[in-house]
Amino acid sequence: MSSRAVELTSQSGPPARPGAILDVRDLSVEYLLDSGIVAAVDRVSFSLGAGEFVAIVGESGCGKSTLLFAIAQLLSPPAEITGGSVLFQGRNLVGLTDSQLTAIRWKDLSVVMQSAMNALNPVKSIGAQFKDAMRAHGVNSREEIAARSAEVLRMVGIDPLHLHSYPHQLSGGMRQRSMIAMALLFTPKLVIMDEPTSALDVVAQRSLMVQIKELQQQFGFAVIFVTHDMSLVSHFSDHLMVMYAGQVAELGPTQQLFDSPAHPYTAGLMEAFPSIRGPRRPLKGIPGSPPDLARPPHGCRFAPRCPKVMDRCRAEPPGLYNVDGTQVRCVLYEGGAGRGSAS
Ligand SMILES: Nc1ncnc2c1ncn2[C@@H]1O[C@H](COP(=O)(O)OP(=O)(O)O)[C@@H](O)[C@H]1O
Ligand code: SF4
Numbered sequence: 355m356s357s358r359a360v361e362l363t364s365q366s367g368p369p370a371r372p373g374a375i376l377d378v379r380d381l382s383v384e385y386l387l388d389s390g391i392v393a394a395v396d397r398v399s400f401s402l403g404a405g406e407f408v409a410i411v412g413e414s415g416c417g418k419s420t421l422l423f424a425i426a427q428l429l430s431p432p433a434e435i436t437g438g439s440v441l442f443q444g445r446n447l448v449g450l451t452d453s454q455l456t457a458i459r460w461k462d463l464s465v466v467m468q469s470a471m472n473a474l475n476p477v478k479s480i481g482a483q484f485k486d487a488m489r490a491h492g493v494n495s496r497e498e499i500a501a502r503s504a505e506v507l508r509m510v511g512i513d514p515l516h517l518h519s520y521p522h523q524l525s526g527g528m529r530q531r532s533m534i535a536m537a538l539l540f541t542p543k544l545v546i547m548d549e550p551t552s553a554l555d556v557v558a559q560r561s562l563m564v565q566i567k568e569l570q571q572q573f574g575f576a577v578i579f580v581t582h583d584m585s586l587v588s589h590f591s592d593h594l595m596v597m598y599a600g601q602v603a604e605l606g607p608t609q610q611l612f613d614s615p616a617h618p619y620t621a622g623l624m625e626a627f628p629s630i631r632g633p634r635r636p637l638k639g640i641p642g643s644p645p646d647l648a649r650p651p652h653g654c655r656f657a658p659r660c661p662k663v664m665d666r667c668r669a670e671p672p673g674l675y676n677v678d679g680t681q682v683r684c685v686l687y688e689g690g691a692g693r694g695s696a697s
């Protein structure tokens with residue numbers, strides 16, 4: 355049998371794809387605390403083509419939010435980017451000044467965070483906040499601002515009358531929709547979303563997700579979407595990144611990861627969620643919890659919880675292997691094994 359797994363020359367993933375609008379390369383972030391350093395993101399690399407939808411999953415504390423903040427250049431002390439680059443439309447965002455970033459934010463790249471209540475200004479109406487965002491980009495015509503503000507609210511299914519509403523007057527779902535409307539004021543190329551539906555009930559989550567997907571298909575922006583909900587992922591994303599303890603555990607086309615999870619952690623995540631299409635089966639879950647990133651295990655970070663662990667897994671960190679066009683950080687693939695060897 356021919357060897358299908360190839361160890362990547364560095365830990366940094368495959369080379370950027372031609373035409374990618376975003377290329378994140380070897381990105382590392384640390385929280386510099388009095389008690390020590392927390393390495394929250396460790397040399398993460400991936401690229402995203404125009405109009406693609408990548409979901410990032412992993413348990414709480416795996417570095418998902420820190421990664422998004424680092425991509426959007428929204429980190430503040432004690433967090434610091436300690437290495438790597440974020441090429442967005444060919445330009446490295448790392449190291450740009452605030453005014454250079456302001457020119458890009460909202461217009462080309464926008465961010466929707468977990469809680470719109472925290473992101474929206476409580477003492478300004480929705481309309482006033484839209485106006486501020488448009489004025490920051492040189493749109494001063496009252497008519498143009500009013501027309502576009504009403505248009506984006508309609509796009510997310512909210513009556514433009516709510517431009518006069520304050521955030522506390524809206525339901526949680528409407529606040530999230532308003533944030534998404536604000537993110538679309540300028541038809542950006544990339545929208546970064548950190549668990550935008552997690553505060554909502556299941557029915558509201560699903561309808562908001564459907565709407566996000568429709569807007570994405572209509573306007574063609576790329577999406578990076580963090581969630582811990584695997585059932586959302588399977589329906590809405592093209593690509594899936596599984597993060598564990600600050601690192602990429604597995605990355606590839608969503609369908610491929612669902613059909614034959616390669617990394618034991620991915621396999622565990624799949625089993626921890628009820629199958630949407632297949633027959634019901636018991637939730638096995640993954641015993642234990644992710645490591646403290648101030649003191650990660652020396653070898654494979656998943657070793658303490660891995661059902662496939664071997665002695666050598668604890669001795670040194672596994673490489674990142676290219677397995678049938680996906681990337682997997684696990685020694686099971688060192689010898690050229692194909693996908694599905696974890697099951
Ligand atoms: N403001 C902060 N100060 C110190 N450590 C932080 C801070 N925010 C996050 N961390 C640490 O960084 C790691 C990754 O956190 P986070 O990016 O929030 O993960 P996720 O979004 O996957 O839950 C965790 O170990 C967390 O404790
Ligand atoms: S390297 Fe070893 S411990 Fe880590 S995921 Fe693979 S088999 Fe499990």
Ligand SMILES: [Mg+2]
Pocket residue numbers: 418419420
């Ligand atoms: Mg988070």
